[in-house]
Amino acid sequence: MKITSLEPARCVPEPDAGIGALRTERGNLPLESVDVHAAIAGLVAGVEVAQGFRNPFDVTLEATYVFPLPDRAAVTAFRMEADDRVVEGVLKERGQARADYDRALREGRRAAIAEEDRPDVFTIRVGNILPGERVTVRLTLSQPLPYEDGAATFRFPLVVAPRYIPGEALDGPPAGSGTAPDTDAVPDASRVTPPVLLPGFPNPVRLSLSATVDAAGLDLRELASSLHVVEEEGDTVRLRPGERLDRDFILRLSFAASTSLQFDGAGTFALFVVPPELETDRRPRDLVLLLDRSGSMAGWKMVAARRAAARIVDTLTPGDRFAVLAFDSVVEEAFEGLAEGSDRNRYRAVEHLARVDARGGTELLEPLRRAIALLGGEQGRERVLVLVTDGQVGNEDQILELTGGALSAMRVHTVGIDRAVNAGFLGRLAGLGAGRSELVDSEDRLDAAMEQIHRRIGAPLVTDLSLKDLDVEPGTVTRLGSLFPGVxxxxxGRCRGGSAVTVRGLASGAPWEERVPGTVVDSPALGAVWARAHLRELEDRYAMGERELEGEIVRVSLEHGVLCRFTAYVAADTRQVAEGGPEHQVIQPVEQPSGWEAPVSPMAFGLTAMAGPAPAPPPASGGPGIAPAGGFAAMLGGDDAFLPGAGPAPRMARGPMSARPAPRATRSLDTVRPQLVAELDRLKALHAPGALYLADLGSRLAALSAYLGGHAELAALARELEAAERPGTDPEALRRRAIEVLTALTGGSGPRGGSGGEGRERPFWKRA
Known part of the structure; x- marks a missing residue:
């Protein structure tokens, strides 16, 4: 074999960079910078996010970036800037926006599209970036700040943490470019599972974040950042240079707030009611505590979760009854059924909690069903469910559809523990049950958070809230919930008229009310914040089975200019810059979240991050791989993975890596067939894959062959494809050859099913 030497200047290793990280003049990933600026005024923040992309390749590029935004934020504007041209985005129905984006790329024009996949997970695609060119996309947001115990919190997430994906893989092409296959439980899994960077990878993205604080007449006493080091300059707080996109940015503003009612002059109102100083007589409780012990909870999170659970058990009295369920892919009970809250039983529960450690996958649906069954008991007792978790699951809509109705009939509290917590989902669950969602973002915050949890796990101060004396538009008022101490x-909502409102409710069974006079304010953000909150509630109802709401969701989104899951912003240039669609596609890998224990060998991360889109993880008969690395990482095994005689393991459970893979000779082609099907589907969907794509495909197939212990046909195809960049190679002939071999290996698998109507793929949110 002839070995060609590379010029040393073209492949200089990065110092302390981990396996496989090289430095080139153009860089090796498309996302170059993320700049966030927030203008905080009282309890509302206006935010602009700028993402800078650069094409490091010699061919036109489509870059995909999956990233988080605050779950309560309203995205109200989108623009693309390239080559001294500025293109404003237009909000359209999602299918139409995708069609416009695809047409622009086919015609050789630059285009960008922004889509929402979860309340706090978004995807941007930027296509036809020319070699060496920079493109900037900008998002404008309006975000309300939650306020509790005398402090408002500005939380800006910076990384999409890996999510556990349950269910059986769907046939047909994937909905996105991520590392997990779409499943019957998570039909858009491939859209919310970006690959994860190799640990030790040199800072791939330049991060700039600043917040300008205007107290807006409130008495600002203190600013504190819990997870990042910040620098203060006047009324502006800046993130220290060199920080990575691996944890939420959290800024706490301590000041006193008061009850208020604001109108924006366009029919939108915002009501803020400080809880009264009341003593409550709470009823006996039936409480079920669910503790997440999945692999993603390893390390400090498991310690914090155990302590949080123990503090919750401490709130019980002998008149209460309770159950403690620890879950991963199985559910373990501290004792059978509901037990009295006696000293002995509480001691037994805490003793059980002390033995719980992280393992397995986050199968949340079954423990929720078990809890609902336990809480279906007698009248006269308050039913309370407490979930302690990081919330890193992908099947949020499935969980809401199958349990939302029952959860809305009981009190639901969630305790989120992570530095990149799935706050959107935990807030949705708590909102259904008129409870509270408490977030623990660091060990330093644990004691303060535990004190808040201890106070609020009891009965609320005021329940059965309603509004009087304000002519509200029916169906526009957001969920009222209950009043809790310090919250x-x-x-x-929207109203036709009125200058004041009376808030009514029950405090310890007795009537309670407070009249609040209104003031008119000049706040353009007020309408957007209302529209986002209203859309979230409509989307939750849609997820729970009210499918007829789709039209209403699209109407509200377009009418008020706020992005949602059924709409998208698209910006398409009118000038042609290329001969056709992009010749290379790259999905930007994301950071491993801070505080997560490294789940796989560095090589697994390297294959994923450096090779572009990875094949899907193994089927359910494979071991519980690691969602963050995706692709090959999942094949390297996990707790109880590939053990002789073991039954099917849960899909993609995130746990510490095990050194117990079965002998390679025992692995059949069926083990990787879903990956091969996915690769075949992608290959057929690409009209003219370039040499770079084919070479990348060859490296992925070589890894699959090695995983199987050697597979002659697969290895031979991999060698042919890896040579795609050699002079004189015919890419189209290689493409046909790859399709022929993969079709034979997969038994003729290809795009099929799930499309309905003339073979066209249905939007992912409508797939079975």
Whole structure:
């Protein structure tokens, strides 16, 4: 074999960079910078996010970036800037926006599209970036700040943490470019599972984040950042240079707030009610505590979760009954059924909690069903469910559809523990059950958070809230919930008239009310914040089975200019810059979240991050791989993975890596067939894959062959494809050859099913 030497200047290793990280003049990933600026005024923040992309390749590029935004934020504007041209985005129905984006790329024009996949997970695609060119996309947001115990919190997430994906893989092409296959439980899994960077990878993205604080007449006493080091300059707080996109940015503003009612002059109102100083007589409780012990909870999170659970058990009295369920892919009970809250039983529960450690996958649906069954008991007792977790699951809509109705009939509290917590989902669950969602973002915050949890796990101060004396438009008022100690009530809605409102409810069974006069304010953000909150509630109802709401969701989104899951912003240039669609596609790998224990060998991360889109993880008969690395990482095994005689392991459970893979000779082609099907589908969907793509495909197939212990046909195809960049190679002939071999290996698998109507793929949110 002839070995060609590379010029040393073209492949200089990065110092302390981990396996496989090289430096080139153009870089090796498309996302170059993320700049965030927030203008905080009282309890509302206006935010602009700028993402800078650069094409490091010699061919036109489509870059995909999956990233988080605050779950309560309203995205109200989108623009693309390239080559001294500025293109404003237009909000359209999602299918139409995708069609416009695809047409622009086919015609050789630059285009960008922004889509929402979860309340706090978004995807941007930028296509036809010319070699060496920079493109900037900008998002404009309006975000309300939650306020509790005398402090408002500005939380800006910076990384999409890996999510556990349950269910059986769907046939047909994937909905996105991520590392997990779409499943019957998570039909858009491939859209919310970006690959994860190799640990030790040199800072791939330049991060700039600043927040300008205007107290807006409130008495600002203190600013504190819990997870990052910040620098203060006047009224502006800046993130220290060199920080990575691996944890939420959290800024706490301590000041006193008061009850208020604001009108924006366009029919939108915002009500803020500080809880009264009341003593409550709470009823006996039936409480079920669910503790997540999945692999993603390893390390400090498991310690914090055990302590949080123990503090919750401490709130019980002998008149209460309770159950403690620890879950991963199985559910373990501390004792059978509901037990009395006696000293002995509480001691037994805490003793059980002390033995719980992280393992397996986050199968949340079954423990929720078990809890609902336990809480279906007698009248006269308050039913409370407490979930302690990082919330890193992908099947949020499935969980809401199958349990949402029952959860809305009981009190639901969630305790989120992570530095990149799935706050959107945990807030949705708590909102259904008129409870609270408490977030623990660091060990330093644990004691303060535990104190808040201890106070609020009891009965609320005021329940059965309603509004009087304000002519509200029916169906526009956001969920009222209950008043808890230290937690003000915040309500948005639309009204036809009125200058004041009376808030009514029950405090310890007795009537309670408070009249709040209104003031007119000049706040353009108020309408957007209301529209986002209203859309979230409509989307939750849609997820729970009210499919007829789709049209209403699209109407509200377009009418008020706020992005949602059924709409998208698209910006398409009118000038042609290329001969056709992009010749290379790259999905930007994301950071491994801070505080997560490294789940796989560095090589697994390297294959994923450096090779572009990875094949899907193994089927359920494979071991519980690691969602963050995706692709090959999942094949390297996990707890109980590939053990002789073991039954099917849960899909993609995130746990510490095990050194117990079965002998390679025992692995059949069926083990990797879903990956091969996915690769075949992608290959057929690409009209003219370039040499870079084919070479990348060859490296992935070589890894699959090695995983199987050697597979002659697969290895031979891999060698042919890896030579795609040699002079004189015919890419189209290689493409046909790859399709022929993969079709034979997969038994003729290809795009099929799930499309309905003339073979066209249905939008992912409508797939079975």
């Amino acid at each position: 003000p009530l915040r309500v948005y």
